[in-house]
Amino acid sequence: MFSMFGHRRRRKWASKLLFAGLFFGIVILWLSTRSSSSVEQKVIIREKYVQAPPAPTQRYEQSALTDQDYEAMIAQDEARIIPGLGDEGAACELEDPEELALAEKLMAKEAFNIVLSNKISLTRTVPDARHPMCKNQRFSNNLPSASVVIIFTNEAWSTLMRTVHSVLNHSPPHLLKEIVLVDDFSDREELHGKLEYYLRTRLPADKVKLVRLPERSGLIRARLAGARAASADVLIFLDSHCEVVVQWLEPLLQRIKESRTSVLIPIIDVISEKNFEYSHVHSENFEVGGFTWSGHFTWIHVPEEEKIRRGSAIGATRSPTMAGGLFAIDRNYFWEVGSYDEQMDVWGGENLEMSFRVWMCGGSLEVMPCSRVGHIFRPFHPYTFPGGKDTHGINTARVVEVWMDDYKRLFYMHRNDLQTVDIGDISARRKFREKMKCKSFKWFLDNVYPSKYIPDEDVIAYGRVRNEASTPNFCFDNLNHDSDSNYNLGIYGCHNTLETNQLYSLSKKGELRREFNCVQAPATKSLSVEKATLVPCHDLLGNQEWEWNKRGQLKHKASGKCIDIENVHSEEDVKVAPCSDSKFQIFQFEHVLIPPTS
Structure with missing residues (x-):
């Protein structure tokens, strides 16, 4: 810039004035954009831990929309909301025939009633269905901090934002260090420029990070990316269509403070995918996780001996397995105990793998009855799996080959089709098990899940x-x-x-x-x-x-x-x-x- 003016000495004063004008103009522009750019630097992280394969066939292209356009879109969203609709988790219904028809059409795509969801406040209230004893609990003054990791791919705007607002509104600020949103290569416009604009104009900049993955990576690798981006003492993984209940966070953090090798699960209440009614599980008759020999998670009743062992209706309740969508774990312990099997694809089997691994390698899984989170259980997956592969079956075959010892026979008795399928290299996971001196699967059955029926024994x-x-x-x-x-x-x-x-x-x-x-x-x-x-x-x-x-x-x-x-x-x-x-x-x-x- 200085050389540009150097050869024009005859216009010395004009040059100085022009330069001064440009300089101060740049300074003013910098000052005016400083706050928003600094926020964007805090909010947007390009994930670099995922090894990128060949370029995907479909990539999101940045639109030419402006902040004014995004503001208009958000105003339109807010205009749809009906005050009080669905408050306290009440069931809602659409009445307009055109909206009903549209909702039914979109149900086949989203796996829930997106038209109705868009009419419900992002900050609606939900019922406090905790056991009465929960309301008298006392917590330590120096609980660990939490990073809440939420993975999404083409999630509906209203359910994603309702999840974020719910966590922010029901988590003590001094305990919630951050929410880490991990975008698993969404291609919807509202989850790009609009989302970034919303985060920097509507939410506290120091509380929400946005991590974007450069390709579709699947739940397992996306969660690993979120865990790497997190910085708090405790990782809490939530699905992108949840609503938390008052004081949901403190019981999880208190228990991890007491037992850092405990992996904790809240009671998972049900939010209807059709009318968004919040239905709470009974505070004393909740269930814990089991599994089927075909390699699927299932709910089971709390055994009577466990009810006696825990000592209280609100005591930490041992669970053989977890559903995997919602859980809390000490961040360092997450890595120590093996995080996830990174060779698993997309989704499926990772919850049983972590369940077996944690128990067999010295940790435990526990349901915390005073922590409650509502979750929309979709009737089907609203997204496709790469290549049409049975990722759940292949991932689960990796689990049984590493962790189930001779009991893998029962899995193959149910899934004979997977005996000859290529499941990839599992040597690293087997070495990890050997290094950690993890117990046998028979130990798991005898000590953690003694009620599990074994069809070819006894x-x-x-x-x-x-x-x-x-x-x-x-x-x-x-x-x-x-x-x-x-x-x-x-x-x-x-x-x-x-x-x-x-x-x-x-x-x-x-x-x-x-x-x-x-x-x-x-x-x-x-x-x-x-x-x-x-x-x-x-x-x-x-x-x-x-x-x-x-x-x-x-x-x-x-x-x-x-x-x-x-x-x-x-x-x-x-x-x-x-x-x-x-x-x-x-x-x-x-x-x-x-x-x-x-």
């Missing part, structure tokens, strides 16, 4: 249950019924190999059962023909007790009747009829450990 027989008189041979089959509801025992042609629909066991106690459900029949001693129904096992025998005799009959102890498939066709229900010499009452188990003696 049983009389298991496998396919076949009637050889039928043509083709019929086997017991659950006919694809959901195990969460009661259903009748059916039959189907026996598969060539054992598949989960046809896996049944006869326990030493006399239960004819699947993983969670037992075959039950009416106890009436009459000539009537009944149905056999699968219902949750109650461990009391009675109408769930069966005897398999030398003839091959499955006899119901309470009624004296036998399972019968005479004149029953494929995909129909079996009968429970008076015992006879009929060959259609004779069944053979695939694997017999204790042959019948009578």
